[in-house]
Amino acid sequence: LQPGRHGTSAGRLTLWRATQQVYGEGGVAAFFKGNGINVVKVAPESAIKFYAYELFKRALGSAADGAGSKAAETPLTRLVAGVMAGAVAQTAVYPLDLVKTRLQTYHLTVQAHVTTPC
Numbered sequence: 001l002q003p004g005r006h007g008t009s010a011g012r013l014t015l016w017r018a019t020q021q022v023y024g025e026g027g028v029a030a031f032f033k034g035n036g037i038n039v040v041k042v043a044p045e046s047a048i049k050f051y052a053y054e055l056f057k058r059a060l061g062s063a064a065d066g067a068g069s070k071a072a073e074t075p076l077t078r079l080v081a082g083v084m085a086g087a088v089a090q091t092a093v094y095p096l097d098l099v100k101t102r103l104q105t106y107h108l109t110v111q112a113h114v115t116t117p118c
Contacts, residue, residue: 034104041096045089053085 013021022030060077090097 034100037096037100037103041093041100044096045093048092049085049089052088053081056081056084 026033057073057078060081061073
Protein backbone atom coordinates (compact mmCIF):
# COMPACT_ATOMS: atom_id res chain seq x y z
CA LEU A 1 0.00 0.00 0.00
CA GLN A 2 1.92 2.96 -1.25
CA PRO A 3 0.73 6.52 -0.66
CA GLY A 4 -0.25 8.32 -3.82
CA ARG A 5 -0.53 5.23 -6.04
CA HIS A 6 -4.13 4.37 -5.32
CA GLY A 7 -5.98 7.51 -6.32
CA THR A 8 -6.37 9.31 -3.02
CA SER A 9 -7.09 12.98 -3.53
CA ALA A 10 -4.30 14.34 -1.31
CA GLY A 11 -1.79 11.67 -2.35
CA ARG A 12 -2.00 10.09 1.10
CA LEU A 13 -3.42 6.71 1.93
CA THR A 14 -5.63 6.95 4.99
CA LEU A 15 -6.44 4.11 7.35
CA TRP A 16 -10.01 3.99 6.08
CA ARG A 17 -8.96 4.00 2.41
CA ALA A 18 -6.38 1.26 3.03
CA THR A 19 -9.01 -0.83 4.82
CA GLN A 20 -11.40 -0.42 1.90
CA GLN A 21 -8.67 -1.32 -0.56
CA VAL A 22 -7.64 -4.49 1.27
CA TYR A 23 -11.27 -5.54 1.56
CA GLY A 24 -11.83 -4.80 -2.12
CA GLU A 25 -8.87 -6.95 -3.14
CA GLY A 26 -10.05 -10.09 -1.38
CA GLY A 27 -12.80 -9.54 1.14
CA VAL A 28 -12.35 -10.46 4.79
CA ALA A 29 -9.81 -13.18 3.88
CA ALA A 30 -7.42 -10.51 2.57
CA PHE A 31 -6.92 -9.19 6.11
CA PHE A 32 -5.50 -12.56 7.12
CA LYS A 33 -3.23 -13.15 4.14
CA GLY A 34 -0.08 -14.89 5.37
CA ASN A 35 -1.47 -15.44 8.86
CA GLY A 36 -1.36 -19.24 8.55
CA ILE A 37 2.42 -19.21 8.25
CA ASN A 38 2.54 -16.66 11.07
CA VAL A 39 0.72 -19.08 13.38
CA VAL A 40 3.13 -21.85 12.34
CA LYS A 41 6.04 -19.50 13.10
CA VAL A 42 4.88 -18.26 16.51
CA ALA A 43 4.56 -21.65 18.24
CA PRO A 44 8.16 -22.83 17.71
CA GLU A 45 9.50 -19.31 18.25
CA SER A 46 7.81 -19.09 21.65
CA ALA A 47 8.91 -22.59 22.64
CA ILE A 48 12.51 -21.90 21.65
CA LYS A 49 12.47 -18.54 23.42
CA PHE A 50 11.15 -19.94 26.72
CA TYR A 51 13.51 -22.90 26.67
CA ALA A 52 16.55 -20.81 25.72
CA TYR A 53 15.67 -18.20 28.36
CA GLU A 54 15.69 -20.82 31.11
CA LEU A 55 18.98 -22.28 29.85
CA PHE A 56 20.68 -18.90 29.60
CA LYS A 57 19.31 -17.77 32.97
CA ARG A 58 20.60 -20.93 34.62
CA ALA A 59 23.99 -20.66 32.88
CA LEU A 60 24.41 -17.00 33.79
CA GLY A 61 23.37 -17.72 37.37
CA SER A 62 25.90 -20.55 37.60
CA ALA A 63 28.62 -18.26 36.29
CA ALA A 64 27.69 -15.62 38.89
CA ASP A 65 27.65 -17.75 42.04
CA GLY A 66 28.98 -21.12 40.93
CA ALA A 67 25.78 -23.00 41.82
CA GLY A 68 23.02 -21.41 39.76
CA SER A 69 20.87 -20.63 42.79
CA LYS A 70 17.77 -18.44 42.74
CA ALA A 71 19.77 -15.78 44.63
CA ALA A 72 22.01 -15.28 41.58
CA GLU A 73 19.02 -14.15 39.49
CA THR A 74 19.35 -10.42 39.19
CA PRO A 75 17.43 -8.13 36.86
CA LEU A 76 20.57 -7.88 34.72
CA THR A 77 20.86 -11.68 34.53
CA ARG A 78 17.24 -11.97 33.44
CA LEU A 79 17.68 -9.14 30.91
CA VAL A 80 20.75 -10.70 29.33
CA ALA A 81 19.11 -14.14 29.29
CA GLY A 82 16.03 -12.64 27.61
CA VAL A 83 18.08 -10.84 24.98
CA MET A 84 20.06 -13.95 24.17
CA ALA A 85 16.94 -16.15 24.09
CA GLY A 86 15.17 -13.69 21.77
CA ALA A 87 18.16 -13.64 19.43
CA VAL A 88 18.35 -17.44 19.31
CA ALA A 89 14.59 -17.83 18.73
CA GLN A 90 14.44 -15.18 16.02
CA THR A 91 17.44 -16.66 14.24
CA ALA A 92 15.85 -20.12 14.33
CA VAL A 93 12.53 -19.00 12.83
CA TYR A 94 13.84 -16.36 10.43
CA PRO A 95 13.32 -18.57 7.35
CA LEU A 96 9.61 -18.90 8.25
CA ASP A 97 9.41 -15.14 8.78
CA LEU A 98 10.90 -14.59 5.34
CA VAL A 99 8.35 -16.93 3.74
CA LYS A 100 5.55 -15.14 5.63
CA THR A 101 6.69 -11.75 4.34
CA ARG A 102 6.98 -13.03 0.78
CA LEU A 103 3.46 -14.46 0.94
CA GLN A 104 2.07 -11.21 2.32
CA THR A 105 3.77 -9.06 -0.32
CA TYR A 106 3.48 -11.39 -3.31
CA HIS A 107 0.55 -9.53 -4.84
CA LEU A 108 2.32 -6.18 -4.51
CA THR A 109 5.50 -7.60 -6.07
CA VAL A 110 3.65 -9.12 -9.01
CA GLN A 111 1.69 -5.90 -9.49
CA ALA A 112 4.91 -3.84 -9.45
CA HIS A 113 6.46 -6.05 -12.15
CA VAL A 114 3.37 -5.78 -14.32
CA THR A 115 2.98 -2.00 -14.03
CA THR A 116 6.67 -1.09 -14.27
CA PRO A 117 7.84 -0.37 -17.82
CA CYS A 118 10.78 -2.50 -19.00
